[in-house]
Structures are given as structure tokens and as C-alpha cells.
Amino acid sequence: MTRDVKVAIIGAGQAGLSMSWLLGERGIDHVVLERETPCHDWVSRRWESFCLVTPNHQCRLPGWSYDGPDPEGFMLRDEVVAWLAAYRESFHPPVHQGVEVTRLDAGFRLETSGGPVEADQVVIATGGYHVPRFPVLPLEVTQLHSARYRSAADLPAGDVLVVGSGQSGVQIAEDLHLAGRRVHLAVGTAPRAARRYRGHDTITWLEQMGHYARSAAELGNERGHDRANHYMTGRRPSHDVDLRAFAADGMVLHGRLLGVEAGRLRFGDDLAANLDHADAVAASIKASIDDFIDARGIDAPTEPAYVPGWQPPGGGSSLEEASLGAVVWATGFRRDDGWNRLPAFDGGGFPVHERGVSAVPGLYWLGLPWQHTWGSGRFAGVADDAAYLAEVIGARTLVGA
Numbered sequence: 001m002t003r004d005v006k007v008a009i010i011g012a013g014q015a016g017l018s019m020s021w022l023l024g025e026r027g028i029d030h031v032v033l034e035r036e037t038p039c040h041d042w043v044s045r046r047w048e049s050f051c052l053v054t055p056n057h058q059c060r061l062p063g064w065s066y067d068g069p070d071p072e073g074f075m076l077r078d079e080v081v082a083w084l085a086a087y088r089e090s091f092h093p094p095v096h097q098g099v100e101v102t103r104l105d106a107g108f109r110l111e112t113s114g115g116p117v118e119a120d121q122v123v124i125a126t127g128g129y130h131v132p133r134f135p136v137l138p139l140e141v142t143q144l145h146s147a148r149y150r151s152a153a154d155l156p157a158g159d160v161l162v163v164g165s166g167q168s169g170v171q172i173a174e175d176l177h178l179a180g181r182r183v184h185l186a187v188g189t190a191p192r193a194a195r196r197y198r199g200h201d202t203i204t205w206l207e208q209m210g211h212y213a214r215s216a217a218e219l220g221n222e223r224g225h226d227r228a229n230h231y232m233t234g235r236r237p238s239h240d241v242d243l244r245a246f247a248a249d250g251m252v253l254h255g256r257l258l259g260v261e262a263g264r265l266r267f268g269d270d271l272a273a274n275l276d277h278a279d280a281v282a283a284s285i286k287a288s289i290d291d292f293i294d295a296r297g298i299d300a301p302t303e304p305a306y307v308p309g310w311q312p313p314g315g316g317s318s319l320e321e322a323s324l325g326a327v328v329w330a331t332g333f334r335r336d337d338g339w340n341r342l343p344a345f346d347g348g349g350f351p352v353h354e355r356g357v358s359a360v361p362g363l364y365w366l367g368l369p370w371q372h373t374w375g376s377g378r379f380a381g382v383a384d385d386a387a388y389l390a391e392v393i394g395a396r397t398l399v400g401a
């Protein structure tokens, strides 16, 4: 493939497809270069029981919104995959799959596994979750990252340690627990939110309150890309992720994993503080919903206050490696932009941009976590960000860049 195009979009996840839909609507010549298959992350990097954490009503892409029977429900993995496949079918984006961009230089010149491409403008829509991040510990036991976890049945017999209590960690811990495995969970500082409160999903309330319209800049951006999300689950039937309840039901909670010595894993003494912190954040979100309901005079049912049940014993803890069948690292991802040779990054390697528009004329990002709002790296906000970029790209196309 040797091609000159107006716009090259790198990545055919929901962000790249959204950009393609909007450029197509404007009649702007473009290609979408995808090293795997479109939306393959939803197919190949999610566990079998995976379901969205965000409600279906937030699944809104350009020209394509969830219109099923359960707007406050949560699509299962395969339902998300089918919904995205139907989106592609609806407009046939010019995706070249199996084409990896291996180098991006000024100009713009792209080296790809399918041959060179020259583009006037480039949109990088490669997602925010590139390389699984986890420490190398001297463990003999089977270790895998959350991106490779599929189901309890795939893990060797024995206890399972899940490290990390962000959204993936708590959902995988629950999945293993429900499958009858004895689970150890190393709990970090991630906050939590109730699933439902006073008659609605918490996310529905927060959306009505305008919370998700607030920009990263408005929020000081210290809440940016590296912050752990509030943990919650969309698993049916609807329920809170209450780690104290899991503990009362047999899950073994630990503080932060500190390391391993002579076959024993050691955990910090921060479990109580981490559970209290998560509860305090959940309570503060409920309080802000109460204020909103009062201020608007909304007729909503009341709920009794949450009472923390199980309390951890004080101090740190340890665990014999020999008792474990596997360790699942739910410790996040890091970016990999090694193929991008443009001066578009800060000293820490993070993209420098203003609402997705980089300092390199004609170069854009789409789908970065917190690119503009909470929803930027999610279904909720990518359409707005893509529409903003489509305006900028369209204007630049008109002046003949």
C-alpha cells in the first residue's frame, strides 16, 4: 500500500471509527490503519464475564447510539463487540486491518507493515492501554496480567492472588470468588462508588449533575491519566462492589503488596485505611447526589446510610507462595509511542496537546484518557472530542494543508 491521503487515522477502535465517521460525513479522504482487527481490544483483552462498568446510555458514537431495552444496564463483552461491529457495518469505514504503523515522521510520512503512506494530517487513536505494567517478582507461580485473564477455569488449581483493586482487579477477584476459588486481593488506594443510589445508577446521576461535562483543565488536570478509576461493576444482578462484604464471604484482603522474600509475599498495613478511603469517597458521591436532589426538588426514594461491616485486623500480612496457583496483576498499562518520532511528548513521554490538538501542526490525538473530560477515553465522551477534531481538521483541509 503506497498512498497519499488527506488524513491517516491510526487505530480502529471506537475512537478511530468515530473519527472516520465524521470525516466521511465531511467527504474528507482518509484511511484507518489498524494493526490487528477493528475493536480487537474488546474481543481479545477482556475476560469472558466482562461487562461494561458505564451504563449503556453512555454508549454514543457519531451516528450510533445504544437504543436497546436497557439504558441503565451494562452490555456484556460480546454485546459490546456486536454493537461495535454493527457500527462498522453502518458506514463501512476505510479500515486497512493488519497494517501496523511502525514509524511516523514529519511531513507526514508513515512507515507501515503494508508500505509507506503520506498524509497531510494524522489522528492517533491508538488507545490508552498499550503495554501491561507489572513488576518482575521472583515468583515460581503462574503470573498473568489482567489483559490476559479469561476465566477461573484457565488458571491452575490453588489460591489466586489478585494484585490491584482498580476496576479490573475487583471485577476479576469477584469473578474468581464466584467461581469458587479462594481469592487473595491486594487492596490499593482506588476509590469506589455505589452502583445505584436513590433510584438511579450513580453514573446517571453524575451525568445529570454535569459532572462529566467538566474538563480536565477545569478540574486542575491532577485527576488525569494516571488516577485509578472508582471501582464498581456492571455485573448482573446490579450490586455494589463492597470489599468488606467479599471478606465476610471468605475473600482474603491484604494491604498493598510490598514484595516477596524467601517464598513469602508481604503486604503493607494500609488495608484499613484503603477500605475507609474507598468508603469515604463513595459516601461523598452520595452526599453530592443528595444535594442535587434537594436543590432540584427531585422526588427520589431515600436510602439508609452504608454501615461498614467487616473490619480488617490491624497490621500487615503475609502469604506463602506455595499456597498459590496463580497471581493476576491488575496493575494497569503504560503507553508505547516508540514508533512516533515527532516532538509531541512531554518529558514523561505523555502526549502534549490542547483538547487533542498537538503542537505539531496537523497532528491530533483522540481517545486519550482525560483528553478533555472524564468520558474522553470512554464511550461517553469520544464522540464530542472527535467532533471537535473534525472541525479543526476540516478547517485545515479547506486551507489546503
Ligand SMILES: Cc1cc2nc3c(=O)[nH]c(=O)nc-3n(C[C@H](O)[C@H](O)[C@H](O)COP(=O)(O)OP(=O)(O)OC[C@H]3O[C@@H](n4cnc5c(N)ncnc54)[C@H](O)[C@@H]3O)c2cc1C
Pocket (backbone or CB within 6 Å): 010, 011, 012, 013, 014, 015, 016, 033, 034, 035, 036, 037, 038, 039, 040, 041, 042, 051, 052, 053, 054, 099, 100, 101, 102, 125, 126, 127, 128, 129, 168, 339, 366, 367, 368, 377, 378, 379, 380
Ligand atoms: C479493562 C477495561 C475496561 C473498560 N471498561 C470500559 C467501560 O465500561 N466503559 C467505557 O466507556 N470504557 C471502558 N474502557 C475504556 C475504553 O472504552 C476502552 O479502552 C476502549 O478500547 C478505548 O477505545 P480506543 O479506540 O480509544 O482504543 P483501543 O480500543 O485500544 O483501539 C486502539 C487501536 O489502535 C491499534 N493500534 C495501536 N497501535 C497501532 C499502530 N502502531 N499501528 C496501527 N494500529 C495500532 C490497536 O490495535 C487498537 O485496535 C475500558 C478499558 C479497559 C482496559
